[in-house]
Amino acid sequence: MHTVQVDSDGLVACASVGYEPGSARWWIQRSDLERRRRPRLGGLSTERIIGAALDVLREDGLDALTVRAVAERLGTSNASLYRHIASRDELIALIGDHVMGDIRIERTGRGWRADIEVLMSEMRRVILDQPLPDAAGRNMHGYGPNMLRFVNAAVTAFDSAGLTRAEAVYTTIAMIELVAGAATIQRSRSGRSPSGVPAGAGFDELLDRLPPDDVAALRETGDVYLSAPVDAVFAHSMAIFLDGVTSRLPASH
Amino acid sequence: MHTVQVDSDGLVACASVGYEPGSARWWIQRSDLERRRRPRLGGLSTERIIGAALDVLREDGLDALTVRAVAERLGTSNASLYRHIASRDELIALIGDHVMGDIRIERTGRGWRADIEVLMSEMRRVILDQPLPDAAGRNMHGYGPNMLRFVNAAVTAFDSAGLTRAEAVYTTIAMIELVAGAATIQRSRSGRSPSGVPAGAGFDELLDRLPPDDVAALRETGDVYLSAPVDAVFAHSMAIFLDGVTSRLPASH
DNA sequence: ACCTGAACACCGTTCAAGT
DNA sequence: ACCTGAACACCGTTCAAGT
Numbered sequence A, B: 001m002h003t004v005q006v007d008s009d010g011l012v013a014c015a016s017v018g019y020e021p022g023s024a025r026w027w028i029q030r031s032d033l034e035r036r037r038r039p040r041l042g043g044l045s046t047e048r049i050i051g052a053a054l055d056v057l058r059e060d061g062l063d064a065l066t067v068r069a070v071a072e073r074l075g076t077s078n079a080s081l082y083r084h085i086a087s088r089d090e091l092i093a094l095i096g097d098h099v100m101g102d103i104r105i106e107r108t109g110r111g112w113r114a115d116i117e118v119l120m121s122e123m124r125r126v127i128l129d130q131p132l133p134d135a136a137g138r139n140m141h142g143y144g145p146n147m148l149r150f151v152n153a154a155v156t157a158f159d160s161a162g163l164t165r166a167e168a169v170y171t172t173i174a175m176i177e178l179v180a181g182a183a184t185i186q187r188s189r190s191g192r193s194p195s196g197v198p199a200g201a202g203f204d205e206l207l208d209r210l211p212p213d214d215v216a217a218l219r220e221t222g223d224v225y226l227s228a229p230v231d232a233v234f235a236h237s238m239a240i241f242l243d244g245v246t247s248r249l250p251a252s253h
Numbered sequence C, D: 001a002c003c004t005g006a007a008c009a010c011c012g013t014t015c016a017a018g019t
Helices: A011-015 A024-035 A046-060 A067-074 A088-100 A112-129 A134-138 A145-161 A165-189 A203-208 A212-227 A230-247 B011-015 B024-035 B046-060 B067-074 B088-100 B112-129 B134-138 B145-161 B165-189 B203-208 B212-227 B230-247
Strands: none
Touching: A024 B203, A046 A067, A046 A088, A067 A088, A088 A112, A088 A134, A088 A145, A112 A145, A112 A165, A112 A230, A134 A165, A134 B134, A145 A165, A145 B212, A165 A230, A165 B165, A165 B212, A165 B230, A203 A212, A203 B024, A212 B145, A212 B165, A230 B165, A230 B230, B046 B067, B046 B088, B067 B088, B088 B112, B088 B134, B088 B145, B112 B145, B112 B165, B112 B230, B134 B165, B145 B165, B165 B230, B203 B212
16 A cells, blocks of 8 residues: 655656666656656756766765765755655666666677676776765666666677577676676775775784684785785686686587 | 874773774774673673664664664663764674674585585575675675684685685685675565565566667566576576686696 | 755764763 | 763755745
8 A cells, every 4th residue: 555645747656656766667667757857948857966976976985975965066955856866766776777888888709708808897897986885786787778788788798609598697697796796895805994094904913813713724825815906806706707607608519 | 183082981982093894903993892891780782782783684674774773672772882883884894794603614525616605605695684784795805703714714615626825815705706796686686666566577668668789688588587586596606606616726637 | 847945754973961 | 881861963855835
């Protein structure tokens, strides 16, 4: 049982019926809504809101991304945004897919492995490019037009490698899982305190306080765990994944 | 330049000097702090706070996890919690590592691959077990005692497989990236609207609205993308990863 | 159809005052 | 050393009233 707010024009009613932001139905509803708009000169638009949100994100960081801050940057009241987005979660879902739109999708002509390498690197790049709210990552798998375009490109590439369609889909999901996880982990691995202290500083001292048996291997390799360059780690993760896919290909002769 | 709040007992001063929650230095500071406590009968403790937070999380979900809600469940004022945790972020970091403590770490005796399979499945299980705040995932890689124990177990297993120490460390990070990403994506894949609509409902209609060339492969395999069972997807991701690791092992004869 | 000031019901966090 | 009521500075969101 839903109580639906009905505005005089019924727009808000539509926007708040309650599909989960990022879900397929929600994206459908969204495109309907955008089509029904009658933009004013110098007025707001979803596009301008996303742009302002990305500005806030890049300049002042994740914590500063509030509806109020976005409104201020646009020179309007925060209440005005709610004519274009039904909630902060919607804004975040929109940002998530918008960012995926920066991915360059093109075949390399050098085979499926090179194609997938580019797709993975591109996805990682756009995620790391700005401090995305985690919730955007949560919806990143989602059903936005840019994400679906990306998924389609990956499925196509795995298809051309010789996988069955079903396996190409599964493999694409695995690829997305890995890149999403890698970006998240990298972000925290390279994090530092406000005071500038790297997250791993004092690692040896920390190990000394733990039961020796619990961290025996780490004692011998702690510096590797700490100082492994993030790009090298990603390259290695990607290589494992691609080698795994290769080993599952039907014998190619 | 820091302005440090100094309480009469100096405790709060210590807790707020500003290491990033989840960082190595922060965990060191934490264990010092806990050691200096003089608990009262029936009083609060970090442990009780974490327990209450997990209760809130499991019963009322992620959005309900507020400092105030945790305090209410403990029958105290929210201000009281700040004697044991310096911020909500600290609480989340503590939860993140606490959850990793549920992982059963034991050798299977059936080789490195079986050992790693267990570790991956266990990590996935504890992450999915409750709706963890994303920020906990962000810190999950971190330097908590339980996480380090887990990392150590994985490095040890890869070591026994024949990888060099450095490669074992890199491979462990890749493993964590994959499992963290897989859990995140699964959570959103199986999400539904408050009204109970699955996130993927209406997928075909959505594809119809996109440029046909952008989603050609998905049109043919959309149902697989939608209905792939989450457990099967994870098993497949894990198999790719393990096959990849295997293919990178030094020839074993 | 769009925009807005003012308000509502929350947050996390602080601090003086208590035991 | 620990706990707490009350307050502060925010949030996201709503709504009546304006154009």
